Amino acid sequence: MIVLRKVFDFYIQSSLHVGIAVFCLVKITDCDLVPKNIDNYSILVFFGTVLGYNFLKYYDVFRKGNFLSNKHYGILFVSLLSSTGFLLFFSGLKNGIQIKILISGIFVILYPFLRKYGWLKLFFVSFVVTYITVYIPVVLNKPVILECYISLLQRFFILSSLLIPFEIMDTKTDPKSLNTLPQLFGIRKAKQLGYGFIVVFLFLEFINFRIHNFIIDAVIAIVTIIFIRFISLENDEYYTSFWVESVPIFWLVLLILFQ
Template sequence: MMVAKHFLDFYVKSSLHVSLCYIAFYAVVSAHAGFTPGWIELTAIGTATLVGYNVAKYIHLLNEKFPYHYPIKLLTFLCSLVASITVIELGMRAFALFAFCTILTSLYSLPELLGKSFREIPILKLITIGASWSILAVLLPYAIQTDSIEELLNVINNEGIYGRLIQYSLFVIALCIPFEIRDLKYDPPKLRTLPQVVGTQNSEIIGLVLIAICALLEYLMASGFNVHGIITYIILAITALAIMGSDKIKSDYYASFFVEAIPALWLVLILLSSD
């Protein structure tokens, strides 16, 4: 039992879980857009996500000991090598997109700018995570398929994918709210996270409103009812229930394992529906 717990702790703390769940999210978004991602694509997505999350979580502990610090540092180093190789292999447009999202997420992990910590700007973490997750997932398939930046911009404008960018950003922000509520007992007040600013109950209400907006956008953008749309509504309903349970289920694994796995469930439902 202890061995299983140690493995699960390492699996979560090393960001392996979040990286696999983001791979699932990326595959779902790609499927909705009619793309089938390749292994190099998925490897780049997964390894870059793991490196990004571990840098954000542990950069301030670089010279200190933390649980599983040697294996996590080694895994992060190896993934950074793999991410560098695979991202370059995807081409310059993909590289530029990864670089942009890296800069975007770095706004939260950077310690200081102009004498003020980015971590002290209210709700910045939610915005950067939501934007970076959706921008990379939505635009990367187009960046790989097109031959120039100009063609990529034309495709983006013609495809009308701005609604999807907004929808997926709001979904990710809503999905992060259980984590924000869980971390109330760990976060110092100066971080000014959403629950610290508006309270737990209001944070849950905001999350439910965001999910309702996602459902409305799905209805407006979908061409009639189809299997993907129905599955999306199911996932949105599950996410809403997960948000409502945020302050009732106290286990750290509730957010970091079960809620995090909602995109993986989304992918499983899509794969089952395609058989």
């Protein structure tokens, strides 16, 4: 049991889980909007997400060589493998797409500098993930039409709502001067803001008038509402780092099973 717990913790801490979640967001776009399979791009996004998140989380550890446990060596190994996989798939893409991916890399590098604007970081992360998981794969395959813009907004709002539990959990460690949304408005109002994002998400799906997708989106909305409703400072780290981050995986499973 202890070994399994350590393996699970490593899976979370090495960003493999969030990599799979963002991979699933690309595949959801594949199911909804893209006329042909984009497996190569979605695999690239998986490797890039693992690499990007580990860069942000462990940059000081890697830079200073402060490897406090075997876990850090393992995470370094996973990061190096991810960088290799990323470069291999990146080299096979068209120049225009490569440029857009490099732009997303610049966004990742900018994040630590923008994080001090606490109220902004939630929207910045939602924007970057939307750019990577909707805008680039759509541009990769077809002209951007009104439906695509609506889907861009949808993804932005559902991601913003899913990030609310993370913002609330982070209030335990964030300095008060950061002025995140829960710090500015309180946990209760931050939750209400998350519910508002979900309403906009569903309204945009209604505009698209895709009844079948609306039902699946409604299920995802309900799941997200539940996670926002029951987030508290007493929850353990797995509540957000595993369960909330599993929502895109559940979403993709629903699309595969019922579309």
